[in-house]
Each structure stands twice: as C-alpha cells, then as structure tokens.
Amino acid sequence: MEVLNLPGTDDTPTIILDRNNGIFEISGRSLPEDSAEFYTPILEWLDGYSNSPNSETEFVFKLEYFNTASSKLILDILSKLETIDNTKVAWYYHEDDEDMQEAGNEFSELVEVPFDFKTY
Amino acid sequence: MKYIYELHKVMVARNLILVYEGEFTQExxxxxxxxxxxxxxxxxxxxxxxxxxxxxxxxxLQNIVKHSDEINSHSVSELNNAIFMIGKQDDKYIVVSGNPIANDKIDMLRGKLEKINSLDKDGLKEHYKEVIKNGKGLSEKGGAGLGFIDMARKSGQKLQFDFEPVNEEISFFSLKTVILRTNTPD
Incomplete structure (x- = not known):
C-alpha cells in the first residue's frame, strides 16, 4: 500500500499515512478553501487500509488549528478509525491551548475510539 | 482629498488596526x-x-468567501464587495464583517444567530455536537454549518448582528464578535 505524504502549507496540514512504518499522522493548520476535496485522498487511503490494517494503529492528531469545515472531515476520519480494530488516537495540544484540548474531548465523546491526550 | 484624512480619523477613533474592503478569496x-x-x-x-x-x-472570512457569489445575478457588482475589520482596544479585540446578502436569507440567518445567542456555554457545546454529528455532510458551499456556533464559543460573548436594507433584493449583513483580552469568563 502506498505511502500518503502531503507536505503542509499555510492552509493545509501535513499528512503522513505510512503503514509499513506504523505512522499515521496529521499535523499543522487546516483551513483549506475546500476541505472536502482536501480530505478525500485521506479518507480513501483509510478505506483501503481498513481492509487489512496493522495489528495496532495509533493515529496522531497534532493540530495547531482547524476551521469548522475541517472539523466535520476530522469526524469523518475518526468514524473510519472506529471500524478498525485496535485503533487509538493520540490527540496532541499545545499545553496552554484549552480550546484544542476541549475539541479533542468532544471528538472523543462522538466516536468509540480510545483517545490519549498529550501536550507538546 | 479630505476623505483620506476623514477615513484615517475614523480608523484611529475606532481603534481599527486593519480594514479590508473589496473582493474576498482564499488568497x-x-x-x-x-x-x-x-x-x-x-x-x-x-x-x-x-x-x-x-x-x-x-x-x-471564510463565511464571506463562501457566500460572496450568491448575489452575483443581482445588479451592480460593487454591491458584492464585503468589508472586514479588526479593532483593538485595551480590554478587547473586535472582529467585524459586513457583506451583502439576499433578503430571502435574512430570516434563516437571524434564526440561527438568535438561537446561538440564547444558549449558554454548555448549550453551545451541545448544539455544536448536534450539528457536527447530524449535519448531512458539508453544504454545497463547503460549509459545515458550524461557523457561527464556533465563533460564539471561542469568543464567550454574544454575537452582534444587523441587517441594513439596501434595496428590494439585498440587505447588508453586519456581524461583530468580541474577544476579551482579560481572562475570559468560564
């Protein structure tokens, strides 16, 4: 399965989806003009991955900022992760960023995936 | 040329640190x-x-970008321009936008904003979760219907808004959000 590696820009996050190295990470800022279009390849990659996933998957969210249109797509990613056995989410937030911590909390209440909260 | 000085005075008097008027795009x-x-x-x-x-x-800003093409069919192009401003005072920032909207959108917008303003912190959280969970994906415009709710939650203040009639088809929609620089109430 191919590695999905999208370098971040000033309005899109860095994406690394690499099953062989066990790296599943989204980081940076997410405020694309068309969030549905930006997230489509990520959701498609996850569809493929969910057919034969690794024995364990840790999906890292290390977002500095995301807009509300992206939040809907983040929920779509989490919903896909819900269907993959032995998946957990590592939700990183800057230590003084209560809003990002709260956002992670809310997502964790919306899906049946265990969340680990970590500061950076 | 007097308008330059007049505009300058208004900006200083209102503590505006940034004003942009014109076409709005992602760039x-x-x-x-x-x-x-x-x-x-x-x-x-x-x-x-x-x-x-x-x-x-x-x-x-993204609200303006998403909805700026909606009234293109209506007459004069300058009417499509929007304005965005940031004001800064000792105790707060003020984010203001103004853009033309079709009159038949007013009731829907007013309803959304009044509902948001009627909710307290926990109510807004529940409303947010409800919309993100039950919303039928993104709208045609790519909006999640969460923008105003998020603005109210992040500011911790009521959203201030106004509709100024322009003509039979269009009104000018103004929206003002306050962000306190002192500790926000919990």
Missing part, C-alpha cells in the same frame, strides 16, 4: 490572517487571545 483571507497575526506577534499578544482572534477571523 486574500490568508493575507489578511498573516497581517493580523504579525500585528499580534509584534504586540506580544497573549497566545490564548491570539488563537481565539485567529479562529474567529478564519470563520468570519
């Missing part, structure tokens, strides 16, 4: 954000306040 959104961020960095603004202002600016 312009990014430029406006970058300018405001630089300004807050230079002023060594508190990082929590900076994040909240940034957050509210994005939702506000």
């Amino acid at each position: 312009i959104t990014k430029s406006v954000l970058a300018m405001a961020e630089r300004n807050m960095d230079t002023m060594k603004e508190d990082s929590t306040v900076k994040r909240k202002v940034f957050n509210i600016m994005v939702e506000c």
Whole structure:
C-alpha cells in the first residue's frame, strides 16, 4: 500500500499515512478553501487500509488549528478509525491551548475510539 | 482629498488596526490572517487571545468567501464587495464583517444567530455536537454549518448582528464578535 505524504502549507496540514512504518499522522493548520476535496485522498487511503490494517494503529492528531469545515472531515476520519480494530488516537495540544484540548474531548465523546491526550 | 484624512480619523477613533474592503478569496483571507497575526506577534499578544482572534477571523472570512457569489445575478457588482475589520482596544479585540446578502436569507440567518445567542456555554457545546454529528455532510458551499456556533464559543460573548436594507433584493449583513483580552469568563 502506498505511502500518503502531503507536505503542509499555510492552509493545509501535513499528512503522513505510512503503514509499513506504523505512522499515521496529521499535523499543522487546516483551513483549506475546500476541505472536502482536501480530505478525500485521506479518507480513501483509510478505506483501503481498513481492509487489512496493522495489528495496532495509533493515529496522531497534532493540530495547531482547524476551521469548522475541517472539523466535520476530522469526524469523518475518526468514524473510519472506529471500524478498525485496535485503533487509538493520540490527540496532541499545545499545553496552554484549552480550546484544542476541549475539541479533542468532544471528538472523543462522538466516536468509540480510545483517545490519549498529550501536550507538546 | 479630505476623505483620506476623514477615513484615517475614523480608523484611529475606532481603534481599527486593519480594514479590508473589496473582493474576498482564499488568497486574500490568508493575507489578511498573516497581517493580523504579525500585528499580534509584534504586540506580544497573549497566545490564548491570539488563537481565539485567529479562529474567529478564519470563520468570519471564510463565511464571506463562501457566500460572496450568491448575489452575483443581482445588479451592480460593487454591491458584492464585503468589508472586514479588526479593532483593538485595551480590554478587547473586535472582529467585524459586513457583506451583502439576499433578503430571502435574512430570516434563516437571524434564526440561527438568535438561537446561538440564547444558549449558554454548555448549550453551545451541545448544539455544536448536534450539528457536527447530524449535519448531512458539508453544504454545497463547503460549509459545515458550524461557523457561527464556533465563533460564539471561542469568543464567550454574544454575537452582534444587523441587517441594513439596501434595496428590494439585498440587505447588508453586519456581524461583530468580541474577544476579551482579560481572562475570559468560564
């Protein structure tokens, strides 16, 4: 399965989806003009991955900022992760960023995936 | 040339640190954000306040971008221009936008905003979760229907709004969000 590696820009996050190295990470800022279009390849990659996933998957969210249109797509990613056995989410937030911590909390209440909260 | 001085005086009197009037695109959104961020960095603004202002600016600007083409069919093109401003006072930032909207959208917008303003912190959280969970994906415009809710949550203040009639088809929609620079109430 191919590695999905999208370098971040000033309005899109860095994406690394690499099953062989066990790296599943989204980081940076997410405020694309068309969030549905930006997230489509990520959701498609996850569809493929969910057919034969690794024995364990840790999906890292290390977002500095995301807009509300992206939040809907983040929920779509989490919903896909819900269907993959032995998946957990590592939700990183800057230590003084209560809003990002709260956002992670809310997502964790919306899906049946265990969340680990970590500061950076 | 007197209008230059007049405009300058208004900006100073109202503590406006940034005003943009014209066409709104994603590229312009990014430029406006970058300018405001630089300004807050230079002023060594508190990082929590900076994040909240940034957050509210994005939702506000992207709202304008998403909806700016809706009234193209209606007459004069200058009417499609919008305005965006940031004001800074000792105790607060003010993010203001103004854009033309079709009159038949007023009731829907007013309803959304009044509902949001009727909710307290926990009510807004529940409303947010309800919309993100039950919303039928993104709208045709790519909006999640969450922008105003998020602005109200991040600011912790009521959203102020007004509809000024322009003509039979169009009104000018103004929206003002306040971000306190002192500790926000919990």
